[in-house]
């Protein structure tokens with residue numbers, strides 16, 4: 167008897183999840199059209215929709231445009247974007263970003279803090295918790311209106327337990343992020359690697375472009391990738407699939423924070439790039455950068471380095487072209503292994519036209535002139551808020567996958 171109840175509950179969950187996903191992918195829709203797409207009967211959709219309207223998850227959104235056709239207009243349904251709010255935390259080597267959004271992933275507020283790797287992880291997490299409480303207080307949102315928390319962090323993560331196994335360059339030990347945050351804030355928490363979380367947000371916008379298989383590459387401050395096949399993230403046996411940052415591109419290369427030598431990340435991180443540029447910085451070697459910085463070495467940042475490249479600073483061009491060559495090598499290896507529909511780039515570097523052109527040139531040269539232009543695109547995600555990935559992760563795992571059934 168108990169088993170039957172369980173089964174009915176899981177059917178309900180699946181049906182609600184199907185309905186929510188249809189509304190996400192197609193926008194406002196009538197009950198009849200939802201039924202046609204879902205394969206469920208119109209009667210079943212009416213029952214599910216009524217339940218979700220009563221719970222405030224859906225709302226009625228006016229009448230369908232009929233283009234002069236006769237007959238009764240159908241009432242459209244849509245997801246109530248303020249039914250719940252989401253908290254997102256993105257932890258990277260230098261900065262941690264906290265944000266709150268609605269169910270459309272529109273950011274209501276966000277805050278950046280310096281990632282403090284010099285204290286016990288619990289102490290830094292308490293600092294994050296204080297900031298979250300402050301954010302909720304300022305927006306006058308109660309905890310009851312929060313769907314849950316998504317956390318994205320660099321390095322090895324076990325999404326099943328919510329543990330950060332090794333956050334390279336931040337903590338060199340296992341940290342139970344999910345357990346600590348859910349216990350302290352009494353909210354559901356989902357945790358994943360930061361690049362995979364971002365790829366989750368990318369899946370949302372790629373769906374509309376019919377891209378099912380892609381490799382998502384993030385550059386700055388390190389380099390990481392996430393593999394998406396058939397719209398699903400690939401994890402691997404130890405949740406390390408897509409760790410492009412730690413493939414070895416030069417076995418005599420510099421020491422990486424993961425312990426290996428000559429990892430792609432150790433060679434082309436923005437930190438290393440900045441250091442190399444700082445060492446060479448002077449009026450005659452890097453004239454354009456020197457002018458852009460008004461001669462002040464302290465002002466050097468990635469934006470100025472990339473601008474100097476764009477403006478033809480010869481030494482900067484040499485340094486960055488070397489970086490791009492290593493990056494191209496890593497990308498080709500991934501392309502040859504996975505043969506994805508697209509390679510999607512995320513990061514400041516890819517916003518510069520001449521840098522993208524150089525990267526494509528280098529890849530094509532190594533591939534013996536095979537054209538890859540139609541395979542390479544830049545991300546459709548906003549660069550403004552780094553917590554967009556963790557927000558999308560929580561939305562997927564705690565809303566769309568659960569059919570908005572909260573325990």
Ligand SMILES: [Zn+2]
Nearest residue numbers: 412422424429
């Ligand atoms: Zn490494």
